[in-house]
Amino acid sequence: MNEVTNENPKLTEREQSILHHVVYNYIQTAVPVGSRYISKHLEKNLSPASIRNVMADLEETGFLSHPHTSAGRIPTDLGYRFYIDYLMEMQQLGDDEKLRIQQQLHQTNDADEMLRETSKLLGKISHQLSIVTSPHLSSGIFEKIELIPIASSKLLVVISIRTGMVRTIILEVGAEVPRDHLDQVGRMINERLAGLTLKEIRDTFVDRVRDVQNEKTGLIRLFVDSVDQLFTDSKEREKVIIGGTKNIVDQPEFVDPKNFRSVIELIENEDIIVHLLERHDESQRNYVVTVGTENKEETTKEYSFVTATYDVGGVTGRVGIIGPTRMNYGKVIPLVDYVARAIAKMLSS
Amino acid sequence: MNEVTNENPKLTEREQSILHHVVYNYIQTAVPVGSRYISKHLEKNLSPASIRNVMADLEETGFLSHPHTSAGRIPTDLGYRFYIDYLMEMQQLGDDEKLRIQQQLHQTNDADEMLRETSKLLGKISHQLSIVTSPHLSSGIFEKIELIPIASSKLLVVISIRTGMVRTIILEVGAEVPRDHLDQVGRMINERLAGLTLKEIRDTFVDRVRDVQNEKTGLIRLFVDSVDQLFTDSKEREKVIIGGTKNIVDQPEFVDPKNFRSVIELIENEDIIVHLLERHDESQRNYVVTVGTENKEETTKEYSFVTATYDVGGVTGRVGIIGPTRMNYGKVIPLVDYVARAIAKMLSS
DNA sequence: CAGAGCACTCATGCACAGCGAGTGCTTACC
DNA sequence: GGTAAGCACTCGCTGTGCATGAGTGCTCTG
Structure with missing residues (x-):
């Protein structure tokens, strides 16, 4: 753990070595380290x-x-950043941990529950808060739509995505629409939207059906009005699964009730997390680490995020962990990375 | 607040008056009250x-x-119980609070989100943890089933409940089943199950289709095997929405980090809550209050539960709050009761 | 530039005393 | 017998003072 792993610009070898020790020890003990x-x-x-x-x-x-x-001394956010980029050694994931993860993943075949349980496990292993988002359907490719009347004024819309995922929405229709007309509208939509991603559909649906917009039953008009509801995964807005609260409170930073508050704030305010994950999503790299104040949010300026993307044929989601900036990056990063790959593999089979 | 409201068996008027004062003051101040x-x-x-x-x-x-x-002195659980049953006066719900609740309820028309937001609000008003369960479909009455093929090996099953709720499930079928055969099976199931509750269906489905069990495509067999998945609301197992953690930690009991832990334990371990709610469900009365050790669970022996049922044409769910035994029962009970009625009204319209 | 020495700064822990709220008990009164 | 007054006692809480020790910054020497 003492070699300097990468080349870097600014610091002498001695400085690096000492910085390494300070960060490493502080991460282990949570006690400021002295000369x-x-x-x-x-x-x-x-x-x-x-x-x-x-x-x-x-x-x-x-x-x-x-x-x-x-x-x-204790590291600043900049210190952690340097440590992560140049000094830190990744820790290999233990075989037993890999095994636990694999077992957990195969325990159920309900995707949602699988994600939830995996989140819990991730929290347990890392002793941090874990976050998992359901797959974003936005970049999934539209396969077909089906319209099924289920009550006089209710219409069930089934949208299939190429990877095999399915989304169902119930729409209120003003008046009953005859079956054959439904089929006809369905066929037309299928033709016009084939091969597009949901995001493209959201953005261009109005244009694509402009010529038939005033069709007699008002069905197309209804679709135009509900396009966001139909082609946005409802889960996108809220479905971030947060687990492992129990684990994170064992961290020494949480003897101070003030910090306690802040973590609860974080859990209740999923918006903040969703917002941050979006920023992570823009990154090209497979995993992303942001330290403390690097996530601009006031609420999270004492927390670090480590997230990775899982990708199932264009449909992606994120898994990651949140914890105090004093976190064992060398261990957490490979863990998150591994879990992301495992989920992707699991979902695509 | 000083009149003794109900007749009661054991205590003299003076004893009751003093007990009343002790409990009332302790609830307000969280400080043991002296002579x-x-x-x-x-x-x-x-x-x-x-x-x-x-x-x-x-x-x-x-x-x-x-x-x-x-x-x-501080009240024991028994003291609280006596207070609730004989001494306490219900506090009228403020008009502003009623207004806030109504506004919240009408803010969205997605049932799930409505429950989630209401839960948050309930937590905020009561300064306690709030719980809301999604409607149990078990006692809902089956209306019809529809079978829609969505991919060569996938079948979308849509089950409608009489109150207008809909449940969709995706089944893997071995081989492709021709459309007309699907329709035929669907019709048959509809005929045989009409008017039954989901619970009845779960219990008797095998018998009801015994004569056609060996039908050629294996569809019926698949249904028999998946009967639990089809007719049990998946939500029943897990969907208890817990909100308001932020609020409860303001309570003076949570200056002690030990109690902090216990409340997090409670939140993470939804099973405990679900279990307790089941016990509440058995009660005949509209709202139920259990104090401290009255809920047998070790984990909850310092907490009280106030819950009420909302009923939408036989489909029921629960809303309630959890907090330290030292809770303002006189205020919380009408609040929970009101919210339950409001949700029922909302959902049935 | 490395290292030894020294004064200085703080956080932490501990013992001790004083305060005040509240009790229990005894006794006196109506 | 119920009510009240007096008094000693308990116990948690708070503030103070003091010793300790970890760790720093600075200076001076080799």
């Missing part, structure tokens, strides 16, 4: 005083800080 | 010493206790 301690554990023998000099430099550069005069 | 305080506020002038005597009696009978020698 004496590092002096003892550093392979290269340096006196505490020398180390203090380096530390002071690192503090000036913005990688470290200390809570009060006579306390050890 | 001196009561002496000052009691309309009938009694010295602290006399009140202490009565209190000692009440303690012996099991209605009061005190945490340590030099502290005031």
Whole structure:
């Protein structure tokens, strides 16, 4: 754990080594780490005083800080960032953990429940809060629509996505629409929307049916009005599964009830999380880590997010964990990454 | 608030009056109440010493206790029970609160979201944890079934309930089944199950289709095998919506992190709550209150539950709140009751 | 530039005292 | 016999003072 793994721009080797130790130890113990301690554990023998000099430099550069005069140093968000990018070694995932994850995934074949349970497990293994979003259907490709009358004024709309997912919505229709007319409208929609993604449909549906907009039963008009409801996964708005609250409160940061509040705030306010996940989604890389203030939100400025995308034929979702910035990134990142791949594999089979 | 509202068996009028004061004040302040305080506020002038005597009696009978020698008295579960049954006055619900509830209910027409938001509001108004269960379909009456092929090996089953609710399930069928055969099977099932509740169907489906069990495509066999999945509301198992965590942590009992843990335990372990709600369901009365140890569960022995049923044409669900035994029953009970009625009205329209 | 020495700063823990709320008990009164 | 007054006692809570120790910053020397 002491080698510097990657090349990097700004810091001398000694500075890096000491920063590494500070971050590593602080992550393990949650106690500010002092010069004496590092002096003892550093392979290269340096006196505490020398180390203090380096530390002071690192503090000036913005990688470290200390809570009060006579306390050890703790990493700043910038310090964590440097640690993650250049110093940290990924920890291999244990075989037993892999096994637990696989078992959990195969325990049920209800996708929703699978995600929920996996979320719980993720929380348990990482001792953090875990988040899982249901697959976004937006980028899924439309296969076909079916219209089934189920009561005089109710219409069941079934939309199939190419990967095999299905979405059903109930619409209120003004008056009863004859079966053959329904079939006819259905056929027409199927022809016009074939091969598009749901997102494309949302954006262009009005144009695509403009010529038939005034069709007699008002059905097309109803569809136009409900296009958001129909082609937006209702789950997208709210369905972020949060689990593992029990685990995160064991973290030493939560002896202070103030932090307690903030985590509950986070759990209740799913919007914040959804918002942040969207930003993660824009990234190209497979997994994304944001540290503390890097997520602009005030509420989350003391938390880090590690998320990864799972992709099932264009339909994607996210899994990840949330925890105090002082988190074991080296362990959590491979874990999240592994779970994401496992879910993708599971869902595509 | 000082009149004794109901007749009751065991206690003298003075004892009741004092018990009333102790419980009432403790609910308001969360501070053990002493004899001196009561002496000052009691309309009938009694010295602290006399009140202490009565209190000692009440303690012996099991209605009061005190945490340590030099502290005031706090009610036991039994004390709360007596208070609820005989002493308490119901508080009228404020017009503004009624308004907020009505507004919330009409904000969306998605039933699930409506319940979720109402739960949040209930938590906010009561400053407690709120629980809402989705309607149990079990006692709903089957209206019709429809079978729609959506992919070569997938079948969408749509089950309508008389009150207008609809449940959709996707089944994997071994091989493709021709459309006309599907229709034929659908018609048959519709005939045989008409007018039954889902629960009855679950219990007797096998018998009702025994004669056609070996029909060529294996469709009936598939239905028999999946009867639980088809006719049990998937939501029944898990769908209890818990909201208002943010509010309950403001309660003074949660300055102790130990209690914090227990409430999180409760939230994560929905099973416990579901289990308790089942017990509440058996009650005949419209609303049910259980205090502390009255719910046998170890985890909930410091919490009280107030729940009420909402009933939409035989399909029922529960709404309620959970909080420390020291809760404002006089306010919470009418609130829960009102919300239950409002939801029922909302859903049946 | 490394390291030793030293003064200084704080957080933490502990013991101790004082306060005040409240009780229980005894005794006196009507 | 119920009511009240007096008094000693208990116990939690708070504030203070003090010792401890970890850790720093700075300076000076090799």
